Amino acid sequence: MTSDIRIARAANKKPITEIAAMLGLEVGDILPYGHDKAKITHDAMARLSDRPAGRLILVTAINPTPAGEGKTTTTVGLGDALNRIGKRATICIREASLGPNFGMKGGAAGGGYAQIVPMEDMNLHFTGDFHAITSAHNLLAAMIDNHVHWGNELQIDTRRITWRRVMDMNDRALRDLAQGLGGVSNGFPRQSGFDITVASEVMAILCLSSDLADLQDRLGRIVIGYTWERQPVTARDLGADGAMTVLLKDAFQPNLVQTLENNPAFVHGGPFANIAHGCNSLVATRTALRLSDYVVTEAGFGADLGAEKFLDIKCRLGGLSPSATVLVATIRALKMNGGIAKADLGSEDAKAVTRGCANLGRHIENLRGFGLPVLVALNHFDGDTEAEIAALKDYCAQHGVKVAIARHWAEGGAGAEDLARAVVDLVESGADFHTTYPDSMPLWQKIETICTRIYRASHAEAAPSVREQLEQWERAGYGNFPVCIAKTQYSFSTDPTLRGAPEGHVIPVREVRLNAGAGFVVAICGEIMTMPGLPRRPAAESIRLDSDGQIEGLF
Incomplete structure (x- = not known):
């Protein structure tokens, strides 16, 4: 099997000036960083500010498992597929952090034949x-x-x-x-x-x-x-x-790169969704919307963390209104949510798929709660059986949700054309987007609302000092801020081993932090850390240059 990095190195990249021209941008609108990446200038962004916006598509996923879900890969594949069926589409994703790249998560540029390039640059220093x-x-x-x-x-x-x-x-x-x-x-x-x-x-x-x-x-x-x-x-x-x-002047300008199929992609910003708000930059999204008919973006980790923050924080503060959501799942990840160990995922088990769909169903309910139409994208693996796919389709049919099987990893945009057509139909069905809570709701009540409505906890709990701190911030004029929940991405609860769709648990809020400049309050829950550690065998041990000076082990 050809590796992701070999596929990326074999890419037939176009000069970044040609990618910019596809968007209607002139040479003076970009600042090239070499031949294959560039920044959009401040002047260009200002000139575009009065243009009408295209349709915004959010790609999110079920809770992550070691089996993999492929949210970024699906984002890229969908963007390529929309362009293949004649829609002018741009992709918006986050930049990769060095910590996970040298730890255990790996890169963030997609995979297989649904990648953004230059992948190695994006996963290292990129544009600084x-x-x-x-x-x-x-x-x-x-x-x-x-x-x-x-x-x-x-x-x-x-x-x-x-x-x-x-x-x-x-x-x-x-x-x-x-x-x-x-x-x-x-x-x-x-x-x-x-x-x-x-x-x-x-x-x-x-x-x-x-x-x-x-x-x-x-x-x-x-x-x-x-x-x-x-x-x-x-x-x-x-x-x-x-x-x-001054230090951030250049960094504030969005980065323009391309997919393997030479379609435009903005890669800019990178807050984690388990400890921050998990979305690419607002200026990148707005710029893409003014240059495209469709913009495909993603929110980090599962929909309970990433999508909720994208919708309750970024869309609220940025005045964005998504047209549809795509919820990514794999048969393998559903089986893990259904209680199957990673070592046993190769065996057919349609019943485990059905059990694991409880996690999928919870996310469907949550996304519909925002007034958004939902489509399930099955990121297809070779080992998926007809019985397992049928089990997923049966579950989704019972919930009134369509499933689109996507083979973009193996086939690129051509393998996601059915998904693209389904997304276009979904967009035309209309949306009635609204946030989870109003600005006027007290801060602690906002935290409890997310914990009970999105995570299905019985309640949230915190020491009196935490509640008092929130009340002090309200008296100081910060009470209208949205809240950002920092917790494990692996579960609806704060226990990372509790998969599926748990309910009735307690969300412990151990600390709150005021982000007065960003405009939200962070509630740190459970054992989540804002400075991660490396695993027992970090990826850094395998990353090196080969005899030809090429990077090994990065992805």
Whole structure:
């Protein structure tokens, strides 16, 4: 079998100027990064702002399992297929984080014959966006400690500094640290730590800002901690917002690349969905919508995490209204949700498929709760049997949902044409999109609403100090913010081993964080970490250059 990386290296890529021309963009509208990738300029985005928008299609999935679901692969395959049937379609996905690439998750460019290229660049440093975000974040951290060192004019209580540092790598040793040790010249000692860059509020801000002015305004609103009188201190108070914007000026411009079939794709931003809001940038999505009839985008992990945040946070703050949702599943993943071990997935078991469809059905109910039409895309594997596919179709028929079998991994866009036609029909059926809760709902009630309505928990629980913190933020004017639940992606519960469609469990909220610049509150639930660790055998052990200077083991 030909590997993903070999397929990507054999791609017949067009010059990025030709891909831009397909979208109606001129040479002056892009900033090339080599021959196969470019950024869309600020001026071009501003010029496009008055154009009517195309249709937005959200691709999401059942809860992830070790068997794989193929959400990004399906996003790419659907975009290629829409172009094959005569629709002008653009793909929008997130950039990959180095942490998972060198850990265990791998890359984020699709797979098989449904990939975005240059895949190796995208999974490494790409155009440097993540490094710019890391630098801007850590500049603010340095300016906080520097301000305290030189007299602390703002009277910052060093015990209540909430701004941590970040790096784009999994490193559990950095979660909690004592800093500033070694004497007077090294500043004031205090306890702090690191998060991964994709959990940074700066990442969220870049992905939710409308333009450079909005970006700087949001950066200025970041709350870094509190004074001795417990008044908030912002990045603007420290004079950091201007320099942070300068560092992010180029990174804010969306990246244009292409699929294996030479169709346009925007790859920009990369907040994780299990610890952040899990969507590509708002400017990339808006730009694509003004250049295309259809835009296919994805939300991270399962629909309970990714789709909910895409709809309740990104669409709310960005004024987006999706036309349809595609819910990706595989027979293998459904069997795992039905209780079958990974080692036994090769054996036919239609009953396990039916049992596992409970997870699928829960996501269907949730997505319909947003007023959106739903289509199930079966990401086909060679080992799928007719009986197993029939079991899936029977279940979906009982729920009034159509199933489209897609073979894009093996056949590219040609293998997803049926899916594309079904999506066009679904879009024409109309949508009545609405969010899960109103802006006016109290913060704790928003958290409980998501936990009970989306995760089917009996309730959420938190220490009195957490509830008190939310009430303080409401009094400070942040009560209209949406909430971002940070929890395991593997289950509707906070127990990653509890697959299927559990209900009646309790969601423990152990901490809440204010993202005043991004415009949402994060509720950290269960054992989820905002700085992941590497697995026992990280992928980094197998990544190297071969004798020809080509990368091995990255994907």
